[in-house]
Amino acid sequence: MIPFKWILGLMILILFSECLFLAYLTMNKTLRNEQRKNFSNVLHCSVIRQRFSVITSASYLSSDFKSFSENVSELINCPHMSNINQKELYREKLHDCCNATGLLYMTKQNTDVNKKIPYESSAYPSYKMATSIYNMLPEDFSWSGRTLSNCAVVGSGGILKNSSCGREIDTADYVIRFNMAPIYERDVGRKTNLITINPSQIKRAKFDEKRHGPLLKRLKVYGNASLLMPAFASPQNTRLSISTLKKLWPLRPELQVVFFSSSYLKDLDSFWRERGLKAKRLSTGFMLINVALELCDHVHVYGFWPFDTNLQEQNLSHHYFDNVKPGKRNLHSMPDEFLNLLKLHSQGVLTLHLQPCW
Known part of the structure; x- marks a missing residue:
């Protein structure tokens, strides 16, 4: 048993x-x-x-903004997929057309004394490069001899306010900013390698020969960044840009004041006109995103959202630092530029950041 x-x-x-x-x-x-x-x-x-x-301006305009915003939110919430082949293809196209690597701004390598510099508009006669100005040009580009892996292009959009993206931005190898935007370290970081200055800002602030102190104080926060100016957009811009160069060079020679190459800007404008962007002038932000795509392995874009509400339908200020909106005479087509950024994000060419970095 x-x-x-x-x-x-x-x-x-x-x-x-x-x-x-x-x-x-x-x-x-x-x-x-x-x-x-x-x-x-x-x-x-x-x-x-x-x-x-494959989004187009027409398809965007035919949909209501709420639906558009919901679709963008879905896209941004999807894991980003970097596409090396698309990046290299786009980099080659930009290099062949425009060559930011060697022509973005004027240096002693790509400019000669007495060289005739064309303006962005054919309405103005060429500028003849003077010896005194040539001697103050940089020897070469600030990125020469460097490998730029991760780059951050930091726009000034209100979407960056209270974003806590500063620490993430500062981890980039190269950081580009615009129009002497204020530094709010928590949201936009502090690191700056290249920053644009609009000559109209110099004019409005009345930084003259006797009052260079306020300008130096304003620029101190950007460290030894290169200061990029559109000197050859018009003769007035040339005068203001050269005046700024002359003021700063003896005082802070390590602070490079550099001038956009008008040839580069015209080539880039043609490149995008062929692809449907018909605005009178590309925005500086969009220009320098293209520069980053040519120079950097990975491009992260912050603060580019040209709308009054965010993805959660909350109201936004125009900039992260103020709510001053552009005048009626707007030369740019920000929404159409943004649609192209969405295309590039969806294709894995760049990474758009439209959510807080918590």
């Missing part, structure tokens, strides 16, 4: 085996459900990326 304890042990073993089997079935079902969910998410994100990779 089989002892009772053996029978009890066998029953316990059978019960335990059944429990393990049921647990396996449950886990397997959960795993299959999770796999189906992941596959569904991957497929959905693929569809969203494809939709934005």
